Amino acid sequence: MKRDYTKLKCIILSILVGLLLLAAVFADHIVPYDPYAQDLEHALLPPGGAHLLGTDRYGRDMLSRVIMGGQTTIFSSLLLVLIIMTVGTMIGVFCGYNGGKTDTVLMRISDVFLAFPGMVFAIAVAGVTGGGIINAVVALACISWPKYARIARSQVMAMKEAPFIAAARLSGSGTWKIIRKHMLPNIAGPVLVTGVLDIGTMMMEIAGLSFLGLGAVPPIAEWGSMMSSGRSMLQTSPWVILAPGFAIFFTVMLFNLLGDTVRDVMDPRRNKRQKRKGD
């Protein structure tokens, strides 16, 4: 029973996330107004009427900006997670499979990156390269890949000596084929779970950098920078800051919930335990 329930939850959450992604992909088409069109005559209108979420100080429609901002925020975090997942896994597999000097060197390098507290390094990189959402993504990618390399490496090392790999090798499979056919499918699980769990965190870090003015730059609609520029209106026109604020909150929560549920589904150990508990 329990397990079915988790699966159901997973499906519902996937649908919700799917809808969110669709909205982000088709943001250009579903926005009611041009999110960049200013109309100073209608600045800071409260929510309701023609503008469901009101307008900001430039008279831009908040709803359109939140939708458009979703595109920027969600896509950049997905891109970021995709980059660190691919790069990290590739390096991890390479190190784990080959071992030797390259392994030692690459792992020491990853130690160095791991030694930097995440935001500290991101702030420094963004500070040196200047603002811009791409720079923020690069900065966060620099410090986030070692985690995936570690996971992939330990999995590959554990698998390397496993009988089924030896069998594959005996049957004449090349290195590449072994990695592709036998190892990657086995690593994919833990890596994916970590990835999904990371989306929410990365989203908040990107927004945080933008909030500090080190990520997306105005007028680009991005939730963090929208909040940053709306700060002074928290008391006079709260919708300007609450709309992107709650957008981040709900999106991050949705991705976190999905990550948790995916982990529960993919982690058989946990399921067994839960079942036992349920008895």
Added chain:
Amino acid sequence: MRKKRLFHKKAGAVLLPLCLAAGLLSGCGGGSTDTKTEDNASAGEKVFYYGDTTFNAENDESDVNPHNGYSGWACIRYGIGETLFKYSDKMELEPWLAAEYEMTDENTWKITLRDNVTFSSGRRLDAQAAKECLDDLVSVHERAKGDLKIKEISADGQILTITTEEPVPALINYLSDPYGCIVDMEAGVSEDGNVAGTGPYIATEVKTDTGLTLVKNENYWDGEPKLDTIHVKTISDGDTMTMAMQSGELDAAYGLPYASLPLFAEKPYTISSVETSRSFFGQMNYDTPALQDEKVRKAIAMSIDKENFTKTLLDGNGTAAEGPFPANFAFGDDTVTAPKYNPEEARKLLEEAGWKDSDGDGYVDKNGENLTIRWVTYPSRQELPLLAESVQATMKEVGIKVDVNCSADFQSFLDKGEWDIYAGAFVCAPTGDPEYFFTTHCLDESSKNRGGYHSDKLQALEEEMKSAFDTEKRAELATQMTQTILDDNAFIFASHLKMSIVSGEGVTGLEAHPCDYYEITVDLDKN
């Protein structure tokens, strides 16, 4: 069982470094001691908290030494130093540390100092002290040196005689610039940039980017300062400052975001506002081929919606500008005209100049390249990013693409020539005299003529201005000069700043002054 005990020990072991770290670190946390003294200052002592956005290195106000960059502004704003002359509310010159002056010939000025003034170091102010200060000023401060053109200063009792290299009609005005604060050079400048001035308050602690602490000058020459201690807090974040003001942590604040001013419209708060000659304007880069075309410059000037910018984005805290000087000056906006906001006309001008949207991407192009303007500006003046974003939208309507680069590091982009229009804020007539703006921005040799603008007509007018002593004549010349740069569309003036200071409950004597640098005076009080 053995396993369990082990775990127990280990838990303690891991807690240990944590506690160790905690103890070690909180031991270092000496930062809290000075905060306590602030709290204790209660028994009858009047302590005042003043929030300000400008006292920081970004504004070139890293300390209170008037001979260092723009730090003189901090020196005079916070009542530490005073100048020989000062401006009235109507921007007329009045004596301050000087009692009177006399011009003996075009190049010689005889200034008589008050004889009841002492520095906070205890030294009495005499002509010798003033001479030492001004000598040091012109030897280390480029801008002052260029303004004053001092050849020689001689001191005799209370009489200071200044000889200039050439006629400097605005000498008295220049001496009233914040860099002209008279400080005791014998006491010198401390390591943190503190000085001994003559003002109602004495700085005891100067911390760049953080703030300063002022105490009452018991021996002030012009009445008794009413507050015992003033804490000036540098709060670069306008929103934090707003809330600190609301929660009563600050007694008064300068530089609040416009969006929060309505929060202080009612009692117990009072807002003191005044029009200033601080103007927000864009400067064209003549090195950009597209901007060398007169029609393009005019089209750009016509695609900036100044009215709506000031009305909506600045919440009415400012006036749409024509030229550099607001209308309350004799040579102000009423006497000149600039192109009005007119997107239709702007589009037509661009077309005449050969810029058409041939690829249908919404931006006009010529030879396959879009008309793109690199708009460089900086964030420490809250109006500038707003202006940039508003311009970006209105110019897009016309078909001009604007890439905004808003960075505290704007100078490096200017240096590298990576800009087309630079938008900044500048106090165009800090001394009430118009010549300053032109000499700093518009002439061939001007240090801030960043775009390489040149006009024969303007150069000729400046030659006349240089030696014109009559105020009316100067005003008339200024009008002609302003009109010249406006006709060339070398500069686009967006708005003039309305400066506001918000005072909290019981605060009196804090008035916004048109020249933007008299804030804390002997009159400031809190009940």
Added chain:
Amino acid sequence: MKKYIVKRLLQLIPILIGITLLSFILMQASAMDAVDVMEQNTGGAMSEAEKAAAREELGLDKPLPEQYVVWLKGVLTGDMGKSFVSGQPVFTTFVSKLPATIALAVTSLLLTVLISIPCGILSAVKQNRFWDYLIRFLSFIGNSLPNFFVSLLLIYFFSLKLGWFPVMGNARGWKSIILPTFTLALAMAAKYTRQVRATVLEELNKEYVQGARARGVRENRILYFSVLKASMLTIVTLLALSIGSLLGGTAIVESIFMWDGVGKMAVDAITMRDYPVIQAYVIWMAVIYVLVNLVTDIIYCCLDPRIRMGQEEAGG
């Protein structure tokens, strides 16, 4: 034992070299060098000859590896150059602002412990019942709120509406640390409540607990005397490791609350492109982080021979 500590210390060397090298390269990648910035700050134009002379004086004309060695010597002796903006020695400024940040980090860590341990245990013990759901729900919310949003909301309610705490940090005594502490602790507590819950649950399912139950030991006794003790180790280790994210997270919170620590210093330095200050911040934060991890590891290992052996194997 000694062998292990020596080994760990030796392992530290390449990491520290890596940290400094990376920071050095990062700053080299920035567009301007110290001389360009000097030119800018003095406002006057310098001739190319003057610039070259200044570069020679600062050793900027030397090849990069040599510059790095010279610079590293400076770092080791506490000489990290002067701020481009204020002209003050960077290291002194950093050291003077560090206590404020550390004070904030320590209070946040303590508050995190105070919130997450009781909540996590309660949640685990009452698994799948009302309290569990409530706590998990709240921790989810806490985990999904960006800390800048939390700070703004906290300021709005507690400073403006209720007037309990000051808005600005470092201003009026101990009260000013409360809101920034809460901001930082909320997100961390949300995360650790979940981890505490998971750890305690795992422990509850171990055989010795089942055994104790079977022997009729009371639930409370099992919980407090066995399970908690066993879980503590993992939990506290996790907390020690969280110092890294805490150190980074202070930057945003410090800027919002005007808390005069190194985080705010770094953010201010970035807007001014004050590279030496940014560099000092990155290096020292990384070093502090590495050292905290090292101390945790060593003491942890002192008392658990099993881990020591395991690590030695893995390390070798």
